[in-house]
Amino acid sequence: MKVVDGYSGTRRPSTTARYATPPPLRRGPVLVTAAFAALGGALIPAASLAALWRVWQFYAMLFGLFAAVEFVAFVAVLGWPTRKTARAGALVAAAGLALWVASRPLGLLTRFDPWQPADTVVGFTDYAAAALQVVAVFGFLVVARRRAHPRPSAPRRVSAWIVLFPVLLLVLATGTAGTVAAGDNITGSTATALLDGSTVEYCRPDGIPLVMDLARPRPDARAAPVALFLHGGGLVVGNRKPAGPGALLAGSRLVPLRDALTARGFAVAAIDYRLAPAARWPAPLTDARCAVRFLEANAAALNLDPARITAVGTGTGGTLASLLGVAREPESPVRAVAALDAPADFDFAGQDPLTRAAILLALGRSPATLREASPLTYPAAGAPPFLIEGGRKSAEFAVHLREAGVPVTTGAGDPAAVAGFLAAATGAPG
Incomplete structure (x- = not known):
């Protein structure tokens, strides 16, 4: 083997060869x-x-x-x-x-x-x-x-x-x-010995199954009046559950309302509806109307009274409940509405930047869509009794309803007051 300058004949790899890779x-x-x-x-x-x-x-x-x-x-x-x-x-x-x-x-x-x-x-x-x-x-x-x-x-x-x-x-x-x-599988519906609960699919718009948690009083010979609960969250976040991330984002008041209503003999139907921007308006209202039709059509099987269906919602869920009352479908069975901290109008005038951004995300900027989503823009004649507690332009909405001869209760949004109002409006036992 030939040695040159102290190295064997085996050539050392060059710097270029060493970094070829x-x-x-x-x-x-x-x-x-x-x-x-x-x-x-x-x-x-x-x-x-x-x-x-x-x-x-x-x-x-x-x-x-x-x-x-x-x-x-x-x-x-x-x-x-x-x-x-x-x-x-x-x-x-x-x-x-x-x-x-x-x-x-x-x-x-x-x-x-x-x-x-x-x-x-x-x-x-x-x-x-x-x-x-x-x-x-x-x-x-x-x-x-x-x-x-x-x-x-x-x-x-x-x-x-x-x-x-x-x-x-x-x-x-x-x-x-x-x-x-x-x-969304961390928590489910809260179990309680006082309620007979079940989860059912109430609608399938565009192939998407939407579900309803139905909490009923213990079995009774009488068909129960029912309160459809619509969660808040700006039409963008939240879900029907009484606990978990959806309830946290929506600021849910479902549990105290449910307990007060079932104590009055009401069944409570809490629903999921499609959220923006994944689903554009009027998807949430369409889903709420589908839930009302489901309760009416399946009243006998669920032991509910189809003549005593009411709607209660918090935040923008209260806006949807209000629309069930004023933007009524023909022969709507909704007998009373409780709108808690619910916006009655979605115009941009005087809104802070964060609220404007939330409205844009939920409804877009079309004036026609903003009017369609605002209960204040609809004629109030023929609407059922309303309970209104807070929310943007809620005072104007209450005046709008009263001028049309609609019975309106304001400023009483605690669970007992809501239950009492719905019981009086539907003739449920006190």
Whole structure:
């Protein structure tokens, strides 16, 4: 073996040869943020798979496949951070984003909207998942295209983490909140020995099953009057449940109202309705009307009195209840309405920026839509008795009703007063 300058004939690899294969990437803030954004974008649809499976198994399997592939990409890109795995992560995140675009903005999945089960607590949960996928695609592409720095200086690493740490926190918070909202399986209906409870599907608009929790007094020979409860939340957040994330977001007053009403012999039907922006107006009102028709059509099977159906709602749920009273369908069976802290008008005049943004998200900016969603714009003649407690332009709404000869009670919104009002309006025993 020939030795030259102290080295054997085996040639040492040149610097160029040694770096023909790019060095591994460091797990810097851009890579970590992109990876957790991809994970959040995968977990949000995965959390709604159980509900989606009950509607159509094909969509559930499709969403489950995408979530599984993206989880594998998350593990790969953090376990083996190279340009190749970063490109793969970007490709998988882009495919998940394309699925959202095809199903929601383009509406190409025509049987029904597969994202709707994820939007039952927050109406823009799917938009959060799409935003996370955008962050993941952008972050992975940045990492895959920039030059590697095997040994960046300590000040460079620290400054990068300081700049991007708030973004990482926002990504983690969005992914966690979206997953909890899409799953909504932390709490169910509160059980109680005093009530005979059941959950039934009351309507299926556009293939989406909507459910109702029906709390009835103990079995009685008499058919019970019923109060349809509509939760608040600005038509954007909330659900029918008495506890859990939906109740927290809606500021639910269901439990004390339910207890007071059942003590008066009422059945209480609490419903989910479709939320904005996933479902545009008048979807919530359409669902509320469908619930009234369901109660009337199934009164005998549920031991309810179809002639004594009432509506009670808090916040924008109270607005929907008011619309059941003034924007009545022909032969509407609603006998009384209790609107608690319910806006009677949605014009933008004098509104603070946050309220304006909430109205835009829920209803858009069309003057015709804003008028259609405002009880104050409807003629009051023929409306049932009203109880009104607070809310934007509620005093004007009360005057509007009284001028049409409608009996109105104001300023008494505690549960006992609501129960007493509905009992008096329907002739229920005190």
